[in-house]
């Protein structure tokens with residue numbers, strides 16, 4: 001079973017697009033791949049009028065294994081804001097146990113599980129819990145999505161250092177070209193390639209209408 005935790009340089013870095021593209025790349029080698037939005041903040045009614053999070057719906061569309069919502073999105077908070085505040089406003093406390101339990105159930109059915117975080121690495125889930133704590137509890141290798149724009153070099157290095165300090169391996173990184181007007185993108189990519197110390201798994205071009213099917217991946221050997 002392959003599992004990984006997708007984090008980003010920030011919210012809006014392109015984690016959902018990258019996670020969907022990663023699911024599709026994994027599906028070329030494995031039959032049952034499933035995405036998980038462990039903690040979602042922000043919900044809208046879906047086509048059947050059920051409340052759902054848009055990242056969860058996108059991950060579902062890129063998965064080959066259909067599972068109940070309690071497994072691919074164990075924590076759904078209505079308000080689109082930092083999860084610790086959304087949870088407070090919903091009158092709930094985010095805890096690890098139900099998320100770990102849902103992940104175990106997914107891992108028992110799937111060949112590959114891609115878990116998307118929320119925002120960046122140190123985003124709070126509660127007064128005492130962060131996204132990093134969740135990734136550590138899951139004991140998953142991490143994929144870092146770098147939203148390629150001015151400022152991302154600092155965010156990428158800080159995040160890579162924090163991931164390694166947590167004891168988890170950085171399995172690779174994905175560039176998502178979120179800013180079509182960025183100056184010297186190739187020079188920035190060159191620096192990240194040399195300094196992040198992990199393989200570039202995919203370089204997602206800027207797309208007016210982002211579609212995960214447009215991605216070319218180089219998966220780590222153990223994921224093929």
Ligand SMILES: Nc1ncnc2c1ncn2[C@@H]1O[C@H](COP(=O)(O)OP(=O)(O)OP(=O)(O)O)[C@@H](O)[C@H]1O
Nearest residue numbers: 011012013014015016017118119176177205206207
């Ligand atoms: N390569 C790209 N080209 C164009 N737009 C992109 C690209 N990557 C991401 N985007 C857009 O940037 C916006 C933010 O991306 P996205 O929602 O995937 O971020 P995220 O990291 O998943 O954030 P969150 O923390 O909310 O989960 C979206 O509208 C997305 O479609």
Ligand SMILES: C[C@H](N)[C@H](N)CCCCCC(=O)O
Nearest residue numbers: 011041080081082118119123
């Ligand atoms: C609501 C949003 N789309 C994300 N899911 C949550 C982003 C939290 C960011 C918190 C922060 O770092 O300030």
Ligand SMILES: [Mg+2]
Nearest residue numbers: 015016055116
């Ligand atoms: Mg997302």
